Amino acid sequence: MTEIVKARNVSMKFKAVDALTDVSLDVAPGEQVALLGHNGAGKTTLFRIMLGFIKPTAGSISIAGFAPGSNEARRIVSYLPEQVAFPKMLTGREVVRFYARLKGAPLDDVQSVLAKVDLVDAADRRVETYSKGMRQRLGLAQALVGKPALLLLDEPTSGLDPLSRQHFYELIADVARQGGSVLLSSHGLSELEAKTDRVAILRNGRLVANGPLAALQDEANLPVRIRVRAAATAIDKVHAEIGGGRINGASVELFCARGEKMRILSKISGLGAKVEDVDVAAPTLDEVYRHFSKIGVDEALRGTL
């Protein structure tokens, strides 16, 4: 299967700033990839390269085999910039129709994408009357029109409430089901709600992780937290049996590797009535993300020591 995005060792240097260093990233047709990174990690820069707005200082990139920004590439790509202010005086429908015409999409598409982003009722109102979330959804409608083979969405869920965000991921899944590829950027894993096939994490312009969420969780191998509440008088015995640290007089907290979890849990259940309650917490997505975001720092530290 030919990749729709194929980036090989892409580097981008702005005078003193290394915005991207040696980034290689593929996106297959029908695949949804999330591009994560802190502020200034290089997400928007990578999008601008894929659109052909700027040329990478090193490496190569192709969009369905074509050069970024070429007529062929522009015909299959849709973009949602991180910030866009549509003409206030136009209605939502007029805005979407405008981009549909520019893309040569059938005008029937306009009504259907407006319905998809839930803007039909507001479609004939001026954009100036829209709320922030409605403007964001209008931006998304504009990107969806014309059934692009590749959607490049720069922070599409910023400003969306949790319900709209969930609705957004359903829309994206729909696009992917019809064979379209989606590359979207975001600031954290928790925002993604585990909705994309693959996660790529940029840190200071370098790709520090690239794989399915489950694989990243395995790779990070963060400890599982187990919290045990002991019965009234049994706290010392429980502590002696399973170790860990004591917290607030009645509980014991310990961390173990994921492989260890079941062994420790069975030990705890062996304690019978001495244990009142057990709480097991797998590492949160934010912790996994923080782990990968820090990798670069650790390496840098190791280098200087």
Added chain:
Amino acid sequence: MHGVLTIAATEIRIGLRNRWIILSSMILLAFALILVLLGSAPGGEVKTDAVTVVVASLSTLSVYLVPLIALLLSFDAIAGEIDRGTLQLVLASPVSRGAVLVGKFLGHVAVLGIAVSFGYGIAGIVTYLANGGGELGALIGVGRLIVTSIILGATFIAIGYIASASVRQTGTAAALAIAIWLFAVVLYDLALLGGLLASQDGFFASEVFPWLLVLNPADAFRLYNMSAIDAAAVGSNLGGGAGSALPISGLATMASPVIWAGMALGLSTFILKRIRP
């Protein structure tokens, strides 16, 4: 082609919605009606057709107002759209950058054209009727004024795109647009006048000055309109005074704004193609 028309139509729609068209029509009409009132004040001696007198004063008005309106219309076209993020969307679509600029140009010229036609058209008809009709031929003068004003406006719209495409901030583009206006319609003429006064041997006045006059699209516009309405009947003016020494005359004078518009469009397309949004 599809993209060009879409972009042009949207510019016109925005011009209508944000009251640009109605506002500039009103400004032109207000100034024009003031001139009509002033023009009819002397009363008694009506050798020249009243409409022709008004057309003459309106073409002087056009030299100042039309470039200003044109530049105000165009300075935001590229810098502003980059700021708002909409240019990125347009450039990401399959429309070529040249087509984007031509589309905007057609749209903006149409916006200016509607405003000028309304403003001057109504003023012309009012004058015609207020003076109890008269020769219909005088109305042709109004039509000529409208058409040439639109050409003059198109020139400054294209020049405004150069300003808008060469800077990243809308504020800077606005300042640049005002500077262009000030230079082209005020300072340039003052400098020419100074040159005339300073040159003793008459070489400047006879050989250089006429060319410099035609070189400026605003002056070329004035020259053409003055020559077309028989300047002698209306009185002396900067263009009329040099009329005999002009290197080119009649309709050919209008080649100056047309060539300027073409060059400015070419240059702004060139700059737009190099923009990295």
